[in-house]
Amino acid sequence: MININNLRFAWQKEPIINIDALSIEQGQHLFIEGSSGSGKSTLLNLLGGVITPQSGEVEILGQSLNQMSSSQKDSFRANHIGFIFQQFNLIPYLSVLENITLPCTFSIDRKQKALSRSGSLQKEAIRLLSALGINDPALIKRSVNELSVGQQQRVAAARAMLGSPDIIIADEPTSALDNDHRQVFIKILFEECEKENITLIFVSHDATLKHHFSHHINLQELNQVSIKEAL
Amino acid sequence: MAILSLAFKSLLNRKLTFFITLFSIAISVTLLLGVQTLKTETNSSFMKSISGTDLIIGSRGASSQLLLSSVFHIGNTPNTIQYNTYKKISQSPAVEWAVPISMGDSHKGYTVMATDLSFYDYFSFANKQHLKVDKGAIDDDMFAVVIGSEVAKKLNYNIGDQVIVTHGGGEIEGHHHDNIPFYISAILAPSFTAIDQTLIISLEAMEAMHTDNHGHFGALPGEQILPSDNHQAHSDHDEHEHHDEAIHEEHADHDEHEHHDAAAHADHDAHAHHGHQDTQEQRVARLLKIKPEKINAIFVGLTSPQAILSMQSYVNNYQAEPLSAIIPAVALQELWQFFSLAEVALNIVTVFVVLVGLLGMLSIILMSLNERRREMAILRSVGARPGHIFGLIIGEAGFVCFAGILLGVALLYLLLFTLQAPLASYYGFYLDINMLTSNDWFILAIIQLSALVIAFIPGWLIYKYSLSDGMSIKF
Numbered sequence: 001m002i003n004i005n006n007l008r009f010a011w012q013k014e015p016i017i018n019i020d021a022l023s024i025e026q027g028q029h030l031f032i033e034g035s036s037g038s039g040k041s042t043l044l045n046l047l048g049g050v051i052t053p054q055s056g057e058v059e060i061l062g063q064s065l066n067q068m069s070s071s072q073k074d075s076f077r078a079n080h081i082g083f084i085f086q087q088f089n090l091i092p093y094l095s096v097l098e099n100i101t102l103p104c105t106f107s108i109d110r111k112q113k114a115l116s117r118s119g120s121l122q123k124e125a126i127r128l129l130s131a132l133g134i135n136d137p138a139l140i141k142r143s144v145n146e147l148s149v150g151q152q153q154r155v156a157a158a159r160a161m162l163g164s165p166d167i168i169i170a171d172e173p174t175s176a177l178d179n180d181h182r183q184v185f186i187k188i189l190f191e192e193c194e195k196e197n198i199t200l201i202f203v204s205h206d207a208t209l210k211h212h213f214s215h216h217i218n219l220q221e222l223n224q225v226s227i228k229e230a231l
Numbered sequence: 232m233a234i235l236s237l238a239f240k241s242l243l244n245r246k247l248t249f250f251i252t253l254f255s256i257a258i259s260v261t262l263l264l265g266v267q268t269l270k271t272e273t274n275s276s277f278m279k280s281i282s283g284t285d286l287i288i289g290s291r292g293a294s295s296q297l298l299l300s301s302v303f304h305i306g307n308t309p310n311t312i313q314y315n316t317y318k319k320i321s322q323s324p325a326v327e328w329a330v331p332i333s334m335g336d337s338h339k340g341y342t343v344m345a346t347d348l349s350f351y352d353y354f355s356f357a358n359k360q361h362l363k364v365d366k367g368a369i370d371d372d373m374f375a376v377v378i379g380s381e382v383a384k385k386l387n388y389n390i391g392d393q394v395i396v397t398h399g400g401g402e403i404e405g406h407h408h409d410n411i412p413f414y415i416s417a418i419l420a421p422s423f424t425a426i427d428q429t430l431i432i433s434l435e436a437m438e439a440m441h442t443d444n445h446g447h448f449g450a451l452p453g454e455q456i457l458p459s460d461n462h463q464a465h466s467d468h469d470e471h472e473h474h475d476e477a478i479h480e481e482h483a484d485h486d487e488h489e490h491h492d493a494a495a496h497a498d499h500d501a502h503a504h505h506g507h508q509d510t511q512e513q514r515v516a517r518l519l520k521i522k523p524e525k526i527n528a529i530f531v532g533l534t535s536p537q538a539i540l541s542m543q544s545y546v547n548n549y550q551a552e553p554l555s556a557i558i559p560a561v562a563l564q565e566l567w568q569f570f571s572l573a574e575v576a577l578n579i580v581t582v583f584v585v586l587v588g589l590l591g592m593l594s595i596i597l598m599s600l601n602e603r604r605r606e607m608a609i610l611r612s613v614g615a616r617p618g619h620i621f622g623l624i625i626g627e628a629g630f631v632c633f634a635g636i637l638l639g640v641a642l643l644y645l646l647l648f649t650l651q652a653p654l655a656s657y658y659g660f661y662l663d664i665n666m667l668t669s670n671d672w673f674i675l676a677i678i679q680l681s682a683l684v685i686a687f688i689p690g691w692l693i694y695k696y697s698l699s700d701g702m703s704i705k706f
């Protein structure tokens with residue numbers, strides 16, 4: 001469902017990405033590893049259509065990102081991809097509920113799916129949170145600043161999953177968590193993605209997580225770019 | 232819409248800086264509108280000083296000087312108009328009414344204006360309003376004085392009180408006409424014109440004071456023998472009286488009509504006004520009842536407005552003596568032009584105050600940008616377009632400015648309502664509170680628009696950031 005062909009991208013003439021071919025199947029759980037500065041986050045930005053490659057093609061769900069206008073790419077991202085980042089995933093001035101339902105502001109599709117699933121956005125948010133191991137419904141009205149980092153990451157995961165997007169892209173979502181929480185978080189994320197048949201692309205330089213995944217690639221091996229400075 | 236609610240929540244998250252920006256804009260708006268209001272109000276109160284008078288005639292000279300002295304009672308013009316000229320002019324066919332004005336005396340710093348009773352019938356201000364009596368009644372007694380509301384309030388005068396008039400404008404050097412006391416017959420209601428600070432007496436009384444003055448000088452040789460002649464034996468006074476009579480014999484036969492007046496007044500004396508005892512001088516003056524020889528100005532109303540220009544040129548080319556006639560509305564407008572420079576300076580200052588307010592907003596938004604790049608990256612990841620991010624900033628600036636304008640207008644009216652009473656009572660300045668003028672609305676629209684335009688700077692910056700940052704959060 002994701003096909004990459006001859007993708008080349010450079011930040012200010014500094015080549016970062018040069019991938020001849022990469023394809024990811026529907027429902028696949030893919031682990032991407034690579035050292036710092038190898039271009040992992042850059043690749044995810046390319047997949048999200050937030051930055052435009054100099055050449056090559058990214059095709060997602062049979063649609064070529066190259067052929068879309070930038071605003072089409074933005075709504076495509078809103079409709080089909082959920083993101084989880086390393087830390088600070090949440091908007092500090094919005095409540096937990098508002099953070100989780102944020103994708104509905106930009107995607108009517110995902111709003112409809114969430115509504116048809118639970119009847120209301122709030123119920124769906126509570127359902128997702130309890131699936132992710134947060135069972136306190138009162139938490140939903142709280143400010144996100146009152147949550148622990150582990151709780152924040154789960155709220156971010158709930159946001160990424162709301163309205164069943166086709167793909168969840170996670171960029172080092174567990175690096176702020178201690179080992180116990182890391183294992184639990186990954187387990188829950190896996191279960192939910194399997195249930196919803198969501199394709200999961202998981203980026204980390206923590207090789208200990210590799211064994212959870214059915215597929216993995218090492219970006220440094222795949223990437224044809226010679227990295228000058230590996231931090 | 233969703234973006235605007237995000238902008239709003241983001242603002243509330245930064246309450247302190249939000250309120251500081253809000254108040255700086257509000258205060259600058261209040262200042263700007265306040266200055267506009269003050270400008271129009273001073274202008275209109277200035278323009279309201281006189282109305283319904285078609286021409287003011289004075290001796291030849293600067294028109295502003297004539298206007299200042301006759302309407303605002305500031306400065307003085309020489310009283311050189313022959314009373315005969317006044318009569319001639321008042322009889323000319325185009326003239327509906329003419330009121331003689333004579334000035335030059337004062338009472339405790341307040342102007343004393345001499346005129347005749349027709350003044351109350353014809354003088355009008357603002358919207359052709361006539362002077363209204365607050366207490367007492369206008370009396371045609373020769374030594375009755377009608378005082379303005381300010382005079383009554385500041386000097387704490389009441390009906391029946393005695394007033395001594397001083398020759399000349401100053402409170403110190405002037406000569407006191409204390410042998411001719413006046414009694415207060417009426418206190419006028421506030422008109423918010425110079426009349427509020429004025430005492431109005433009859434022309435005859437003014438003439439009596441001045442002939443009395445001459446009398447003293449005439450009696451100078453006698454004074455060498457008896458220095459304080461003022462409160463001397465009657466025989467001494469009699470001398471004065473004869474002297475006065477002698478001097479003004481010529482005036483006495485000016486007009487048959489005057490004798491008639493004097494006769495009428497003899498009746499009045501019989502009423503023994505307010506229990507006041509007339510002094511010798513007053514008694515003599517009543518008998519003589521002399522109109523003054525010369526006056527300062529004539530207020531003229533014409534039968535038709537079309538006659539104004541021809542009457543003006545007739546007066547300006549008057550053969551018997553050099554005169555000039557001004558059209559009050561035109562002269563007021565001309566005089567107001569003097570203030571236009573101050574007006575421009577004030578405008579420039581207030582415009583800069585508003586600019587400073589908006590720049591404050593700009594710097595506060597710019598400072599918030601860095602900490603908000605993360606927020607923007609999150610929004611980008613859930614599908615926000617760079618345009619949304621741009622809109623977030625513009626929306627924020629627009630909202631802050633709009634709220635600032637609302638608060639500023641509210642503050643303005645609060646200020647106007649609290650200042651209205653003190654301004655009227657302490658400064659005699661009546662502040663009319665009106666709806667915002669179309670000019671005000673225009674200014675507010677410009678401010679709102681400039682806020683949006685200024686917000687393009689941070690908007691464009693964050694747009695660029697969000698394009699280059701993508702979704703990567705690096706800090």
Ligand SMILES: Nc1ncnc2c1ncn2[C@@H]1O[C@H](COP(=O)(O)OP(=O)(O)OP(=O)(O)O)[C@@H](O)[C@H]1O
Binds near residue numbers: 034035036037700
């Ligand atoms: N916005 C940007 N502008 C210019 N260069 C950038 C930008 N973002 C990343 N780069 C450069 O691209 C290269 C790859 O960065 P990227 O963030 O993709 O690495 P990464 O693999 O995600 O590293 P990490 O594991 O530390 O997150 C780096 O050399 C970096 O300097």
Ligand SMILES: [Mg+2]
Binds near residue numbers: 040041042171
């Ligand atoms: Mg990265």
